Amino acid sequence: MDTSTAYPTSSSSMVQKTDSDGPYRLLYCSGKGNKWGVMQELEKGVEPNVGDYDKRTALHLAACEGCTEIVLLLLEKGADVNSTDRWGRTPLSDARSLGHLEICKILEAHGGLDPVALDSQTPSYWIHYSEVSMKGAILIGEGAYGEVYKVKWRGTEVAAKTIRSSIASNEKVRKAFLKELALWQKLRHPNIVQFLGVLKNSDRLIFLTEYLKNGSLYDILRKKGRLDALTAVSYALDIARGMNYLHHHKPHAIIHRDLTPRNVLQDEAGRLKVTDFGLSKIAQEKDVYGYKMTGGTGSYRYMAPEVYRRESYGKSVDVFSFALIVHEMFQGGPSNREEPPEHVADQRAYEDSRPPLSSYLYPEPVRMLLKKCWHRNPDVRPKFEEIITELENILENEQTKAGVGFCRTCGIL
Numbered sequence: 001m002d003t004s005t006a007y008p009t010s011s012s013s014m015v016q017k018t019d020s021d022g023p024y025r026l027l028y029c030s031g032k033g034n035k036w037g038v039m040q041e042l043e044k045g046v047e048p049n050v051g052d053y054d055k056r057t058a059l060h061l062a063a064c065e066g067c068t069e070i071v072l073l074l075l076e077k078g079a080d081v082n083s084t085d086r087w088g089r090t091p092l093s094d095a096r097s098l099g100h101l102e103i104c105k106i107l108e109a110h111g112g113l114d115p116v117a118l119d120s121q122t123p124s125y126w127i128h129y130s131e132v133s134m135k136g137a138i139l140i141g142e143g144a145y146g147e148v149y150k151v152k153w154r155g156t157e158v159a160a161k162t163i164r165s166s167i168a169s170n171e172k173v174r175k176a177f178l179k180e181l182a183l184w185q186k187l188r189h190p191n192i193v194q195f196l197g198v199l200k201n202s203d204r205l206i207f208l209t210e211y212l213k214n215g216s217l218y219d220i221l222r223k224k225g226r227l228d229a230l231t232a233v234s235y236a237l238d239i240a241r242g243m244n245y246l247h248h249h250k251p252h253a254i255i256h257r258d259l260t261p262r263n264v265l266q267d268e269a270g271r272l273k274v275t276d277f278g279l280s281k282i283a284q285e286k287d288v289y290g291y292k293m294t295g296g297t298g299s300y301r302y303m304a305p306e307v308y309r310r311e312s313y314g315k316s317v318d319v320f321s322f323a324l325i326v327h328e329m330f331q332g333g334p335s336n337r338e339e340p341p342e343h344v345a346d347q348r349a350y351e352d353s354r355p356p357l358s359s360y361l362y363p364e365p366v367r368m369l370l371k372k373c374w375h376r377n378p379d380v381r382p383k384f385e386e387i388i389t390e391l392e393n394i395l396e397n398e399q400t401k402a403g404v405g406f407c408r409t410c411g412i413l
Helices: 024-032 035-043 058-065 068-076 091-097 101-109 171-184 217-224 229-247 279-289 316-331 341-350 364-373 384-402
Strands: 126-128 138-142 147-153 156-163 195-200 205-210 264-266 272-274
Touching: 024 035, 024 058, 035 068, 058 068, 058 091, 068 101, 091 101, 171 195, 171 205, 217 264, 217 316, 229 272, 229 316, 229 384, 316 364, 316 384, 364 384
Parallel strands: 126 195
Antiparallel strands: 138 147, 147 156, 156 205, 195 205, 264 272
C-alpha cells in the first residue's frame, strides 16, 4: 500500500541520530536472548529501564520474545515490571498476548500488571469507533487498498488505514483480513510498524497503526537522491532486521510480498520500519474476485521473477525485493524509472535482466551481496539472517575507513 507519499519529510531525518544510540544494544540483545550481551551492557552502566522511541524497554522485548532467562536477569537488575510503552502495554501485556505462560507467572510474581487486558471473548485488536474521530482526519496517503488518514486515538497521533468498500464488502475477504489482524496484534519489533487495532462497529473497514511523520524511504530518496554508503547500509540493516523478524515468526513465517520503498517508513530516531506486511497476501485472495494486487502501486518494479511468472514461491521473494531497494539507495532511485513497471518485471522474469552495479557507486561487497539476493534461482538467495551478518561486516569496514565507531551487535553508528 502507498501509505506515506503525503507524509512530510525533513532533511534532519535523513541520517540516523548518533548521540544516544548506545543503550539500543541492551534492547537488541534482550530481544535476541543474548544473555552475555545484556550483562555486558548492564555492567557498562546502561539503565535497565532505558526505552526506545516507542518507550519499549528491554523487559518488554524479552517478554515479547519469550526470553525467560533475560526476563529474570532484568528483574534482578531492577527493571520496572510495570513500565508502559507509548500504547499503554506492560511486559505482562506482551507476554500474555503471545502466550508465554512461564514468563507471565514470573512477571505476576514480581507484581506485574496488564492494564490492556480485555474480556477473553473479545478480540483484543478491536477499538470502539467512538475512540477515534474520523471527522477531523487529515488525508496523508492513498494506495491500492484505500486512503490513509492521520487521526488521534487516546491522545496520540496514529495512522488510520481504510480498506476500499469494493474490497472489504466481500465477506470472505473481510474474514481473511480480520484473521490476518489477529496475527498482527502479536508482532513487536523495533523495525516493523506497530499495528494498534481495528475500529469496531464502523461502516468501513479501518485499522490503526503507529504514525511515522518522517515519511517513507520513497520520500527520502525522492528528496535527497543517492545516499552515502554508511547511511544506505545502516538503512539496509534496519529493513533486514525487520524482515528477519517476520520471516522467523512462529508457527508460520510472514512473507511481505510487497516490499517497496513506500512500505518502509522512518521514525523520529531516524530508523526504518517495515509496514503493510500481509496485505498483498489478502489481495491475492481477492484476485479471484477480479482485484489486481499490483494496480498502480509500483509493486511490479520490485516483484520477484517467480511471482510475476505465477510460480510457487517462498520467503526469498522478499530478499529479491530487498536487493532492489538497497540498489535504489545507492543509485538514488530506480535506474529504469522511465520504463513501465510491468515491462521491467517482464524483462526480469523472462530475460534475466537486472539493474547495473557501477563500481563507482557500489562497494564490491555490496555488489556481491546484491547479486546473490536477486539471483534467478530463489534457493540460492541468502536468508535475511545471513544478509544481516554480511551487512554488519560491510558497515564495520566502511566505518573503519571513515573513522567512525560502530556497534557490531546492533548495527548502530
